[in-house]
Amino acid sequence: MGGEMDDGEEFDEIEDPEGLDERESALVRQDLRDLSRFEDTFSGEGYRGVSVFCHDCEEEHYYPWQMLRENLQALLDTGETPVHEPAFAPDPDQYVPWEYARGYVDAVADLGAAQRRELRSCQRCRLQLPDGRANFCPRCGTPLLRERLRQALHARGMGREAIEDLLRESGLPG
Numbered sequence: 001m002g003g004e005m006d007d008g009e010e011f012d013e014i015e016d017p018e019g020l021d022e023r024e025s026a027l028v029r030q031d032l033r034d035l036s037r038f039e040d041t042f043s044g045e046g047y048r049g050v051s052v053f054c055h056d057c058e059e060e061h062y063y064p065w066q067m068l069r070e071n072l073q074a075l076l077d078t079g080e081t082p083v084h085e086p087a088f089a090p091d092p093d094q095y096v097p098w099e100y101a102r103g104y105v106d107a108v109a110d111l112g113a114a115q116r117r118e119l120r121s122c123q124r125c126r127l128q129l130p131d132g133r134a135n136f137c138p139r140c141g142t143p144l145l146r147e148r149l150r151q152a153l154h155a156r157g158m159g160r161e162a163i164e165d166l167l168r169e170s171g172l173p174g
Contacts, residue, residue, distance in 0.1 A: 019079015032072050038101040039065045041108070044131035046138055051095040060097075062090035123147050146172045 020028065038050060049064040063071070071081045096104075118132030125140040136143055146167060153163045 020076070025076060028072055028076050032069065032076075034102060034105075035065070035069055035072065037105045038096065038098075041105050041133075042096045042101060044134040045136065046094070047096045048094040049096075050098045050101060051092065052098045060092070062092070062095045119144055119147055119151075 035050070043065065049062060049068060051060045051062050053059075054061050075081045119129055119134075120132060121128050122137035122140060122142055122144070124142040125137060127137055127139040129137070134144060149172070150163055150167065153166070154160070158166075
C-alpha cells in the first residue's frame with residue numbers, strides 16, 4: 001500500500017485530518033483508489049479481499065474489501081485506524097496479495113486490456129456470468145480468454161473456420 005499517486009477521482013476531495021500530513025493523506029487516498037481497482041478486477045474471480053504483509057509482526061494479514069476500505073477511510077478521517085479482530089482462519093487462496101494486485105492491474109491497464117470484451121455465459125457449463133469480466137468461470141474453472149478472442153476476431157471480420165484454425169495453432173486450451 002502507499003503506491004504512486006495519480007490525479008483525479010473522488011478521494012482527492014476529502015479533507016486532510018490533523019493526524020496525517022498532506023503526503024500521508026495523498027498516499028491513503030491512492031490506496032483507496034487502488035483498492036477500488038483491485039476489487040473491480042479480482043472480486044469477479046471469487047477473491048474476498050487482499051492480503052498485506054505486516055513488517056511489525058512478520059505475518060500476512062487478510063482484509064475483506066469492505067473492511068480495508070473502512071479502515072483506510074477511518075485513517076483519512078481521524079488519522080487512526082480502528083482496532084478490529086483478525087480474520088478467523090482465513091483461506092489465503094481467497095485473498096490476492098496487495099503488491100501482486102497492484103502489478104497486475106497496472107499491467108492490464110498498460111496493455112489496454114481493461115477494456116476487454118464482456119461475456120454473458122461460460123461456453124462449457126452455460127453458467128450465466130454475473131460479472132462478464134471474469135477470466136475463469138466460477139463454476140467449472142474454464143478459462144474465458146479463448147471465447148473473448150474468438151468474439152474479437154469475429155467482430156473484425158474473420159470467419160469461424162479461420163478463427164478456430166488460429167486458436168488451435170496458437171495452442172489455446174479449448
